[in-house]
Amino acid sequence: MSGSIQDTFFEECQELLEAMDEGLTVIEGGDHDPETVNAVFRAVHSIKGGAGAFGLDDLVAFAHKFETVFDEVRSNKLQLDVKLIQLLLRCSDHLADLVSVARDGGGVDQEHNDVLIAGLEEYLGEEEEELTFEPMGLGGPSVPLPLMDEAEKTYEIRFHPLKEMFGTGNEPFFLFQALSELGPLKVVLDETELPGFDAMEMDESYLAWNLTLTTSEPKSSVEAVFEFVEGLCELSIASDKDAEEEAAALAALNAAFGMTGDNAEPETPDPFDAPASAEVAPVATPEPTEKVEAAKPESNKPEQRGPKPTLRVDLERVDRLINAVGELIINHSMLAQQIANLDVADLRDVETELEGFKNLARDIQEGVMSIRAQPVKPLFQRMARIVREASAATDKSAKLVTEGENTEVDKTVIERLSDPLTHILRNAVDHGVEKPDDREAIGKNRVGSIRLSASHRSGSVCIEIKDDGAGVNRPRVKQIAIEKGLIPDNAELTDAEIDNLLFLPGFSTAKEVSNLSGRGVGMDVVKNAVTALGGRINISSTPGKGSTFTIILPLTLAVMDGMVVSVADQTMVVPITSIIETMRGSDDMINSLGADGTLLSIRGNFVPICDVAKALGLRKPNGDQPPGVYLLVETETGARSALAVDDIHDQRQVVIKSLDGVCGNIPGVAAATILGDGKIAMILDPESILAASPTSATFDTERRMSNAIAS
Amino acid sequence: MKTKVLAIDDSRTIRNLLAATLEEAGFEYHCAVDGREGVDMYDDVAPDVVITDINMPNLDGFGVIEELRGTGINSKVPILVLTTESAPEMKARARDAGATGWITKPFDDQSLIFALKRVTGAVA
Amino acid sequence: MQSQAEVKIGDQEVKHAQQSEFVSFTVAGQAFCLKITQIREIRRWSPVTILPHAPVDVLGVMNLRGAVIPIYDLSARFGLEQTEASERNVVIVVAVNNKPVGLLAESVSEIISINPEEIQDTPQVDSRHTMEYIQGIISHDETMVRIINLDAVISVPEQGLS
Numbered sequence: 003m004s005g006s007i008q009d010t011f012f013e014e015c016q017e018l019l020e021a022m023d024e025g026l027t028v029i030e031g032g033d034h035d036p037e038t039v040n041a042v043f044r045a046v047h048s049i050k051g052g053a054g055a056f057g058l059d060d061l062v063a064f065a066h067k068f069e070t071v072f073d074e075v076r077s078n079k080l081q082l083d084v085k086l087i088q089l090l091l092r093c094s095d096h097l098a099d100l101v102s103v104a105r106d107g108g109g110v111d112q113e114h115n116d117v118l119i120a121g122l123e124e125y126l127g128e129e130e131e132e133l134t135f136e137p138m139g140l141g142g143p144s145v146p147l148p149l150m151d152e153a154e155k156t157y158e159i160r161f162h163p164l165k166e167m168f169g170t171g172n173e174p175f176f177l178f179q180a181l182s183e184l185g186p187l188k189v190v191l192d193e194t195e196l197p198g199f200d201a202m203e204m205d206e207s208y209l210a211w212n213l214t215l216t217t218s219e220p221k222s223s224v225e226a227v228f229e230f231v232e233g234l235c236e237l238s239i240a241s242d243k244d245a246e247e248e249a250a251a252l253a254a255l256n257a258a259f260g261m262t263g264d265n266a267e268p269e270t271p272d273p274f275d276a277p278a279s280a281e282v283a284p285v286a287t288p289e290p291t292e293k294v295e296a297a298k299p300e301s302n303k304p305e306q307r308g309p310k311p312t313l314r315v316d317l318e319r320v321d322r323l324i325n326a327v328g329e330l331i332i333n334h335s336m337l338a339q340q341i342a343n344l345d346v347a348d349l350r351d352v353e354t355e356l357e358g359f360k361n362l363a364r365d366i367q368e369g370v371m372s373i374r375a376q377p378v379k380p381l382f383q384r385m386a387r388i389v390r391e392a393s394a395a396t397d398k399s400a401k402l403v404t405e406g407e408n409t410e411v412d413k414t415v416i417e418r419l420s421d422p423l424t425h426i427l428r429n430a431v432d433h434g435v436e437k438p439d440d441r442e443a444i445g446k447n448r449v450g451s452i453r454l455s456a457s458h459r460s461g462s463v464c465i466e467i468k469d470d471g472a473g474v475n476r477p478r479v480k481q482i483a484i485e486k487g488l489i490p491d492n493a494e495l496t497d498a499e500i501d502n503l504l505f506l507p508g509f510s511t512a513k514e515v516s517n518l519s520g521r522g523v524g525m526d527v528v529k530n531a532v533t534a535l536g537g538r539i540n541i542s543s544t545p546g547k548g549s550t551f552t553i554i555l556p557l558t559l560a561v562m563d564g565m566v567v568s569v570a571d572q573t574m575v576v577p578i579t580s581i582i583e584t585m586r587g588s589d590d591m592i593n594s595l596g597a598d599g600t601l602l603s604i605r606g607n608f609v610p611i612c613d614v615a616k617a618l619g620l621r622k623p624n625g626d627q628p629p630g631v632y633l634l635v636e637t638e639t640g641a642r643s644a645l646a647v648d649d650i651h652d653q654r655q656v657v658i659k660s661l662d663g664v665c666g667n668i669p670g671v672a673a674a675t676i677l678g679d680g681k682i683a684m685i686l687d688p689e690s691i692l693a694a695s696p697t698s699a700t701f702d703t704e705r706r707m708s709n710a711i712a713s
Numbered sequence: 714m715k716t717k718v719l720a721i722d723d724s725r726t727i728r729n730l731l732a733a734t735l736e737e738a739g740f741e742y743h744c745a746v747d748g749r750e751g752v753d754m755y756d757d758v759a760p761d762v763v764i765t766d767i768n769m770p771n772l773d774g775f776g777v778i779e780e781l782r783g784t785g786i787n788s789k790v791p792i793l794v795l796t797t798e799s800a801p802e803m804k805a806r807a808r809d810a811g812a813t814g815w816i817t818k819p820f821d822d823q824s825l826i827f828a829l830k831r832v833t834g835a836v837a
Numbered sequence: 838m839q840s841q842a843e844v845k846i847g848d849q850e851v852k853h854a855q856q857s858e859f860v861s862f863t864v865a866g867q868a869f870c871l872k873i874t875q876i877r878e879i880r881r882w883s884p885v886t887i888l889p890h891a892p893v894d895v896l897g898v899m900n901l902r903g904a905v906i907p908i909y910d911l912s913a914r915f916g917l918e919q920t921e922a923s924e925r926n927v928v929i930v931v932a933v934n935n936k937p938v939g940l941l942a943e944s945v946s947e948i949i950s951i952n953p954e955e956i957q958d959t960p961q962v963d964s965r966h967t968m969e970y971i972q973g974i975i976s977h978d979e980t981m982v983r984i985i986n987l988d989a990v991i992s993v994p995e996q997g998l999s
Contacts, residue, residue: 007733011726040770044723047768051797052726054819169782171791171813176834180827227831230814329903572887618889659905663936664898668889674898674905682886682900 011052012105018045019098023383026087026094027404034082043072049097058104061097064115067122068093080125089121095387154185154218160238162195162210167234174211180227185217210236317413320373327367328561328657334360335654335678367561375410375557378456378465381420382407385454388424392431399448400435400469402427405455411463415535415555419465422528422539426467426551427452429525434471434549444546446470458557462579465553474543476500483509499641501541501549505529533689536562536577536658536672554579562658564675564685565633566651570620575656575675575685576633576645583634584650602632602644609634609642617691618670635688643692658685669694715741716833719760721751721777722795723769727818731764734822740829748772752780755788762833763792764816767803775810782811791832795820856950861982862929862942865917868982869942870949870975875931875987879945882926893919901930901937908939914990915970933991940990949977956984 025042028035050065072090074080096111096118103110159181163174181187192210215224221239228237338356341349382404389402411419435441435450442448453468476497483489483503495503503509507526532539537555556562556579564575565584585604593601593608601608611632615621632644656675659682661668672687718740720731728744735742743758745751749771751763763781767774774794781788791813796803804815813832816825860879861870885897885908894913898905908928912920920926920941928939956973972986 007726007729010729014725044768044770047797048724048726051724051818054797055726055730057819169811170808171789171811172832173791173834177831179834180831183830226827230828230831234808325903332903620887620889661898661905664905664907665888665891665895668891670889674886676900676903676905680900682898682905684886684889 008056011056012101014052015049015101015105018049019094019101020380020383021045022094022097023386024379026091027383027386029082030087030091036076039072039076039082043069043076046072046097049101053104056104060110060115061100061104064093064097064100064119067119067126068097071122071125074125086125089118089125091390093118093122095390098387154216155241157213157215157217157221157224158238158240159213159215159224160192160210160236161213161228162192162236163207163231164234164236165207167231168207170230170234172231172234177227177231178211178213181213181215181224184219184223184227185215187216188214190214315373320370323370324367324374327363327370330363331360331367331561331655332657332676332678332680334363336680339678371412371557371561372410374413376413376416377408377410378416378419379407381416381423382454382456384420385423385427388427389431389452392428393435396432397437398431398435398450399438400431400450400452403451403453405453406457409456409458409463411456411555412557415463418531418535419553419555422531422553423454423465423467425525425528427454430467430469430471430549434469434473436472459554463555463557465555466550467553468548468550470548473545473547473549474501474504474541476543476545479503498542501543504541505539533687538689561655562685563653564656565653566677566683567614567631567633567647568649568651569618569647570615571648572620573651573677573681573683574614574647575683576647576688577672577685578653580635580688581633582636582642585632585634587630587632587646604634604644609644611644611646612692613646614670614686614691615646615648617694633688635692637689637692643688645688645691656683656685715739716762716829717741717743717758717760718762718764718829719751719754719758720744720764721746721748721769721774722764722766723747724766727766727795730820731825734825738822738826748774748777751777752786755781755786760790762790762829763788764795765792766795767807775806778807778810778812793828793832856952859949859951859982859984860929861946861949861977862927863944863946864915864942865912865920866943867917868946868977868980869911869985870982871929871931871985871987873948877930877932877937880928880930880939882922882924882928882941884922896922896941899928899939901939904937906930906937906939908941909991910941911990912941912943931987931991933987938991949982951975951977959983 022042022045025038025045028038029042046065046069050062050069053061053065068090071080071086075082075086080086096114100110100115102108161174161177163172178187178189190212192212193208195210196208217224221241224239228235231237334356338360341352341356346352386402386404389400392398393400430452431450435452436444436446438448441450451470453466455466455468457464457466480489480493480495480500480503483500483506484491484493486508488503488506488509489495504525505528507524509524509526529539532553532555535555537553540552540554541549542552543549563578565578565581567574567576583604587602591603592611593603595601595610600611602611613621630646630648631650632646633650634642634644636642656677659674659676661671661674664674668684670686670691671684672690673685674682675685677683716739718731718735720728720735720742721744722728722731723746728746732742732744743754743760745754747769748765751765752772755763763777765774765777772780778792778794780786781790781792792811794804794807794812794815795818796807796815797818807815814828816828858873859870860873860876861868863869880901883899885899887897888895888907891897894910896908896910898907900906910920910922912918920943922941925944927942927945929942929945930937930939932938955975957975959971959974969989970986971983972989973984975982975984
């Protein structure tokens with residue numbers, strides 16, 4: 003049982019941490035709305051509450067301090083100044099760490115923990131009491147106090163409820179029932195307090211009970227039964243044995259627990275039925291309409307009544323559904339193809355129905371895909387922390403501003419975007435943003451700004467990371483690329499081409515590997531991660547003004563629009579997004595350049611031709627260069643190339659089938675799909691085809707030369 | 714007839730803990746995710762006892778008690794408050810609002826059942 | 838791994854040993870077999886989609902009810918001559934690590950029942966491939982049938998790096 007509830011707890015923690023981060027970010031932005039402060043308080047409080055249930059003491063202890071400070075803020079005893087907000091932000095990061103440690107194991111950075119606790123304590127008054135987490139003065143029969151022995155005793159209990167008790171829903175009868183579970187109980191009603199009928203006041207309490215309980219349970223258990231009515235009744239509990247000693251013990255106990263105690267001198271009043279207790283019926287029958295009307299006007303923000311109802315579904319089920327819908331669409335195209343092949347005169351009706359089928363299938367597909375779509379918000383929120391940490395590690399000051407957090411992207415995309423974004427942001431702080439003094443000297447705000455935004459752009463998702471730092475140091479980048487042999491000494495590169503050198507494998511601008519963005523990975527890893535998601539990444543930079551990384555991603559990983567082409571007798575698919583233009587070639591458009599280079603002339607411009615079949619190693623040795631069709635594509639550097647294929651067929655949506663686990667990474671191939679005839683077709687990756695093709699590789703002059711020599 | 718419990722807490726963890734304990738002990742369990750929903754659900758569920766958290770969005774625990782005890786609903790059922798604080802002022806405030814008793818978080822099965830027993834007589 | 842273990846258990850606990858059923862087939866004229874429980878289905882060969890830059894023993898991929906599965910040429914895999922695949926040939930679909938994989942064979946022969954104690958260790962021969970891919974041999978109807986060690990044939994690198 004507790005296993006699954008604990009899972010729930012950690013899941014919920016994740017949500018609470020996000021809510022907390024979100025609130026703190028708003029607060030950091032200068033909005034100190036009480037409701038925001040409350041929301042953060044509640045998040046921390048809920049984490050503490052749940053953590054307590056699972057005995058996660060480190061987490062409870064820290065959350066408690068955190069919460070206490072926040073409570074002071076909430077009650078306006080503390081001002082939210084920059085210093086406090088920074089502390090709270092660091093505390094929220096630490097709280098997230100503590101949750102991770104509690105979930106995944108590992109060690110807590112005790113020093114850091116202590117520093118933060120000390121920081122929080124500075125804001126707390128001296129009287130801040132120690133954590134009062136032990137249930138006090140109660141706890142049920144299972145928690146006997148040690149000072150009581152186990153011998154059976156008889157207690158004489160006098161219980162006289164005050165009238166205040168009846169407003170609280172406490173019922174003497176239930177208390178007696180609970181007492182009777184401790185041992186044999188004798189109940190005697192004392193109605194002597196009841197006045198004459200005329201003198202009786204309806205809401206006064208006249209009844210008392212004398213109870214005799216025989217039990218081996220300690221006195222504390224007896225007292226615990228009356229815990230809820232403490233102060234609402236006159237109560238005396240006396241044991242038969244060693245009455246005096248017991249009284250002393252009780253007095254000590256009462257002193258210890260600060261109870262009002264045993265000095266309830268039994269008054270002797272008159273009898274009758276207790277009217278109040280009679281009306282405490284367990285079933286209430288209020289007027290529904292009246293209540294609703296009374297309640298509604300109060301809630302001035304009815305649309306914000308809690309989160310929208312949601313359903314938690316096993317991801318696997320969704321994916322099965324997505325797969326099935328994918329099959330349905332393939333099935334449709336197979337059916338359409340077979341019907342088209344039929345020798346029937348009039349297919350119009352069938353075609354109309356088939357078209358309806360297709361639209362329905364598309365609708366279902368979109369619906370199913372949207373289940374997997376999630377807002378990028380949690381991802382972006384995590385990134386704020388990355389920037390904070392990176393700033394702290396580099397003695398810089400930078401702030402992350404996020405935009406378009408509600409943009410929805412496929413869940414897998416979001417998951418796999420985390421590492422590249424982290425890396426880009428670390429880089430932006432480490433290499434982009436200048437030191438505060440330097441910034442000031444050139445008239446910039448001391449605090450660097452990094453803007454992380456997401457938006458939908460014509461069927462794609464666009465993620466942009468824009469910093470206001472120094473921009474790419476192009477002379478140095480070029481120098482490093484030359485030193486590392488990535489480009490020839492005399493390479494003539496445009497600014498954009500230089501900027502894109504950052505993405506080359508083995509490139510790292512950090513002179514010494516800083517412990518921050520170094521870590522042995524370069525921007526090429528970022529690029530690979532993005533490419534693996536079917537996306538593209540681009541950089542643009544203005545010296546002194548900053549750099550912008552643009553990541554374009556497909557909306558979903560499951561389908562895409564593709565151009566169906568033939569290459570060396572194989573049917574293949576090229577993503578539409580990468581194609582600028584298609585054209586049928588004629589001989590006069592082709593110009594030779596050097597030993598193996600060919601250029602295509604398009605309206606006076608020359609672009610290198612890349613023979614796809616050759617790049618994929620599929621061209622038969624004796625095959626002639628076919629007078630094919632050219633697909634004009636643009637690489638991330640902005641350079642254009644023409645992909646030569648044998649023929650193009652049509653444009654259609656295809657279901658993407660990953661080749662992961664089917665075969666290793668194939669250069670030039672992104673994935674596979676199943677066509678209408680049931681055959682599998684490779685989905686090509688133009689970028690990697692060009693990279694593998696010597697004739698049009700942008701920077702690969704060296705390889706081109708060695709190829710020329712070899713051939 | 715099972716004793717009907719309406720639990721109001723914005724923490725899924727706490728709700729699950731309550732559900733697990735209460736259902737195993739033979740109670741009929743209903744829950745609401747915040748104070749407003751709890752008050753709105755009250756009539757439909759017609760619980761024998763209400764357990765409510767204090768810190769919640771959209772109407773906190775004190776608000777829940779006030780509305781349930783108020784003239785609109787005029788509920789007489791026992792209301793137990795879930796609190797991480799065992800501070801006397803918290804209890805006093807809850808009681809002033811009309812709470813019957815309290816359960817200190819973190820709670821174990823026994824103290825939860827024991828608290829319910831004292832206010833409803835329900836035997837686990 | 839699993840199949841190896843099963844055979845070992847069979848060797849040691851003859852009392853519990855029961856006859857296992859194997860499917861025998863020919864690859865480049867030689868007789869091989871796989872435990873029937875390892876085989877998901879047997880399909881007639883139909884042209885596959887070529888994987889660019891693939892090694893000679895990887896014929897390509899085919900569509901098995903919506904899943905993309907790789908097809909290996911067993912003959913080439915064993916270091917024998919490449920199979921010139923035609924409609925007479927069969928694809929034996931097996932599961933390795935729960936992923937379906939197709940194996941091209943010349944033809945399926947029959948189902949044979951084997952007592953685990955009949956399985957002999959592979960004699961030492963020169964070919965490294967043989968030693969790796971064959972986990973034992975049996976004699977059936979006067980011919981030698983080689984039991985394929987599936988995990989060795991479809992080894993980890995082919996499972997993709999991810």
